[in-house]
Amino acid sequence: MSSKDSHRRSQKITIAAYSSMVRAVGTRRAWSRALLFKLRSQARRGYVVKRRCFSVKKRRVTKKASSGELKQAEKLRSLVPGGEAMEFCELLEETADYIKCLATQVIRAYGKHQKGSR
């Protein structure tokens, strides 16, 4: 297996992990909607889109940055899916939900991993 294939495989695996998580959450969260949209458009296109066409959202982000928002907020926006277009307040809320979701997934995956390895 070449490195490219293994890279593609690992990419597929992470996509699988995130998509299952997102589908469990559904559309009730802004971050899950954003992630779902991203995954679907990715699947439709067949490749991972580079972050270039976020001009509309960037406008709001730069406005926030110029108004004295913390640089952690930008970092957080890059981490949480869909965070670019959120207000700071909403961003915090989505982050909390995202953290909870990730943590649950990790716990379950770890438990399953342990169970499988026995």
Added chain:
Amino acid sequence: MELMEGNDVGFATCGDKNEEIGIESLQFGEEIQSLMSVPPETGSSFTALLELPANQAVVLLHSPESHEAPAELSGEVWRNGSIDHPKPYQPQSFACTPTFPSNTALLERASRLSVFAATENSPETTSIPSNSSATSHKVKQEPIESYSNPDSSPILSDPTVLNKNQKSTKRKEREKKVKGATKKIKNAVNDTSEDGEKLPYVHVRARRGQATDSHSLAERARREKINARMKLLQELVPGCNKISGTALVLDEIIYHVQSLQRQVELLSMRLAAVNPRIDFNLDGLLAAESGSLMDGNFPGMFMPPIWPEGCVNGNRQHYQQLWQFDGHHQPVWGRGEDNLNFITPANSLLSYDSSANNSGKLYSNITRVIVHLPCFSMSTEIISTSRKSVGLDYKFREHSDIVNCYQVSKH
């Protein structure tokens, strides 16, 4: 999602005000006890007045009411149509208590009095639990009223001077106090004068000593929202409780999110390596999934509500609305009995549920949603084809996912 905001209810009725005052005066009781160390600035005559029984306090309250100067209320905006009613309105409106502070000035003095009362702990603290919440207010207010009472002329000169000094000190102390339980509503009017009109706006309660602009109120509301969410995040992220300061906490949060993401990827890799059963044909899957929302041609996996109903909260309705746009809404209640045994492994996750619920009821739903993600990486294929985003309750949708997971593992 506004659970944290408290109740944004318009105060149109006097009854609401009563409750609010009641809550406040309960807080005053606590504050009185907390302010034990405040040195008394009152004269001896004032402390004597504090020992007056409650009924006398009531009498005293009523008499000097008209002498209250609205100018004192520089920092407090308490706009409520019912509150600003003149005195004769009182007995009709507030039937539950004989005396109700229809004047904001009264309440302000009551707050000031809470510092006075610290010196005379026994009469105050005994009176507060014994009386109703509103009358406890009156007990606090009556010594203040005694100041402005023209009948107490020999002590008039001293108390007025003292009053001013006390006002300034109380103002500082008052600022520290939190009117926690008060319902905060937006105020569209900035002036602090007491009109008799009843405005159709929603009213907010500004804290004493703070600006009452609509802008600053909005900012304050926003800041409090943000602080509440930061607190919640601090609870979620381990080790954040000790850190003070937004920037460091955010740094911790960022680090935590990154580490969780890395863990997810690592574990999913491991699981994929261990169980290379299912081909990851995800590209076609995800594209097809968007079109498969209207299909009903998969075995209906929707469980009857075996899942515990304990944690249903207001969010449920909110989320249900989000579901409506996903597709057609036909719950398929198929094969109830077959899938019963699939639930039991998932039931072990309930312990995680309950612990998660404590950390914030806003987010309690998410754990129940996620708990059935054991074989996330493996069962994606099945999940995507069999999942139907119908307008079901999110709970029942979870069941379908659980069933799907376990069916995959069964095969």
